[in-house]
Amino acid sequence: MIYIVTIHHETDNFVDLQNKYFNKYTQEDYKIFAGLCNANNEKYFTAQKNGEYSNFHFIDLNEVHNQHWHRMNYLVTEIIKTNPTITDDDLLVFTDGDAFPVYGWVEPIRNVLDNEDEIKVVAIQRSENPEPALAEQFKPYPHPCFFATKFKFWTDNRLTWSLHPPQIETAGPLLKLWLEQNGYKYAPMLRTNVYNIHPLYFGIYGGMIYHHGAGNREVYDSIDIWPRVGLNPSTDLDLRYPNILRVNKKLSNLIFEEILEDDNFINVYLMGREG
Numbered sequence: 245m246i247y248i249v250t251i252h253h254e255t256d257n258f259v260d261l262q263n264k265y266f267n268k269y270t271q272e273d274y275k276i277f278a279g280l281c282n283a284n285n286e287k288y289f290t291a292q293k294n295g296e297y298s299n300f301h302f303i304d305l306n307e308v309h310n311q312h313w314h315r316m317n318y319l320v321t322e323i324i325k326t327n328p329t330i331t332d333d334d335l336l337v338f339t340d341g342d343a344f345p346v347y348g349w350v351e352p353i354r355n356v357l358d359n360e361d362e363i364k365v366v367a368i369q370r371s372e373n374p375e376p377a378l379a380e381q382f383k384p385y386p387h388p389c390f391f392a393t394k395f396k397f398w399t400d401n402r403l404t405w406s407l408h409p410p411q412i413e414t415a416g417p418l419l420k421l422w423l424e425q426n427g428y429k430y431a432p433m434l435r436t437n438v439y440n441i442h443p444l445y446f447g448i449y450g451g452m453i454y455h456h457g458a459g460n461r462e463v464y465d466s467i468d469i470w471p472r473v474g475l476n477p478s479t480d481l482d483l484r485y486p487n488i489l490r491v492n493k494k495l496s497n498l499i500f501e502e503i504l505e506d507d508n509f510i511n512v513y514l515m516g517r518e519g
Contacts, residue, residue, distance in 0.1 A: 245334045246274035246350065247327070247395065249319045251305065251312065252341040253281045253460045259288065261503065263297060265344035265454075272350045275327075277319045278341075279305040301326070313405035313415045316388065324399070332396040340389040342459025346510045346519060349452040353392050362429045367391040367416075368449045369432035374470045382417030386430045390453045391416075401426075438516045442492070443467050446499050446514060454510050456500065463492035 248266070252259055259278070266276065278300050280288060288302045301322075308318050316338055324330070335354070353366045367386030375383070388405065397403075403422070405415045423430055433450030440446075444467040445457030458465065468488055469477045475485060482489045502509045511519035 245331070246270065246272055246337060247323050247330070247334060248274060248276040248337045248339060249279075249316055249323070250276060250339050250341050250343075251279040251281065251315055251319070253279075253312075255341075255460045256280070256282055256284045256288070257500065258342045258344075258456070258459055259297075259300075262341070262344045263300065264507075265346060267299065269345040269348055269452075270350060271348065274299060276300045277303060277323055279303050279308075279315055279319055281305045281310075281315075312388075316415070317404045317406065320398070320404075330395050332394070334395040336393055336395040336398050338388045338391040339453075340455060340459070342456035343389050344454055345452055346448060346454045346515075347452045349450075352450070352452065356431050357392070357394055360429075360431070362427065363431050364397050364428045365391060365393045365419075365423065365430035366433060366450075367430050368453065368455065369434055370444065370447075371432075372435055372447075373444050373465060373467045375466050376470060378417065382420060384432065385416040385420035386423075386432070388415045389455045390433065390449065437514050439514055441499065441514075442495060443471075445492070445496065448510070448514055451515070454514075456496070456503075458492075458496065462489060463496045464489045468492065 250262065262276065266274065276299055280302055285302070285304050285306070288297065291297055292300065292302055303319065303322055305315050305318070308315055320336070356363055356366050365386055368390045369384045370387050371384045403419070405419070433453060435447045435449055436451045437448050444465055445463065447455050447457065449455065464482050469479065469481045472481065475481060508519050511517050
C-alpha cells in the first residue's frame with residue numbers, strides 16, 4: 245500500500261490532475277491524503293460521499309497551523325489514526341499539490357528502497373535552483389515536492405518535517421542533515437527534461453514525476469533572480485523588473501491549459517516520448 249500526503253493550498257486546480265495521473269501511473273494500491281485549504285472544500289467532501297475520488301481522503305486544513313511543514317506532519321498523524329494496519333513494506337510519499345507521476349514510478353522507487361541498505365529516501369533534488377541564503381551544509385537536500393520512504397522508517401525514527409524548531413523555511417534541509425548524521429543517504433531524482441521552457445518550473449524528475457512549480461503562489465523563485473547578474477540581482481528584482489513575474493505567470497497558465505487539453509503534452513513536449 246502507498247500512502248500519499250499532499251496539500252492543495254488556496255487553489256484546487258491540480259486535484260483532478262493528481263487524480264488522473266496517479267491513477268494512470270500507480271500500479272499498486274494507494275490512498276491520497278489531500279489537505280484542502282481553499283473555498284471549494286465542501287465540493288470535494290460532497291463528491292467523495294457520492295463515490296467520486298475513490299483514492300482520495302480529503303481533510304480540511306483551514307483550521308490547522310498555516311505552515312507547510314506542520315500541515316504535512318498533521319496529515320501523517322491522520323494516516324496513522326485511520327489506518328491501524330500499516331505494514332513495514334508500505335510506502336509513505338509526500339508530494340506538492342502541483343506534482344504527479346507521468347511515467348511508471350512505483351517499481352523503480354521500490355527497487356531502490358528495497359535493495360540499497362543505506363538509502364532510505366528517494367526524493368526530488370532541485371539542484372538547478374540556487375538558494376544563496378541557505379548554508380552549504382544543507383545542500384543539496386531532499387525536496388518535499390516529491391519524497392518517498394518506507395512508512396516504517398519514518399515512524400520508527402520519529403521523523404517529522406521539523407526535527408528542530410523551524411529556523412529554516414524550506415522543508416528538507418534539516419532532514420538532509422539528520423540522514424547524514426545517522427548514516428543514511430537519499431537517492432536524488434534529478435531534472436530530466438529534454439526540453440526546458442523555464443529552468444525550474446515545468447520539470448520532470450527521474451523521468452517519472454512532473455512538478456509544475458509555484459502552482460499555488462507567485463510564479464517567481466530564486467532561479468529568476470540570481471543568474472541575472474547584469475540586473476544587479478537582489479530579492480527586490482521582481483519589483484524593479486515586474487515583466488519577469490508577468491511572463492512567468494503567462495507561461496504557467498499556458499502550460500497548465502495545455503496539460504488540461506492534451507494528456508500527452510508533458511511527455512511529448514518536455515520529454516520527447518510517448519507517455
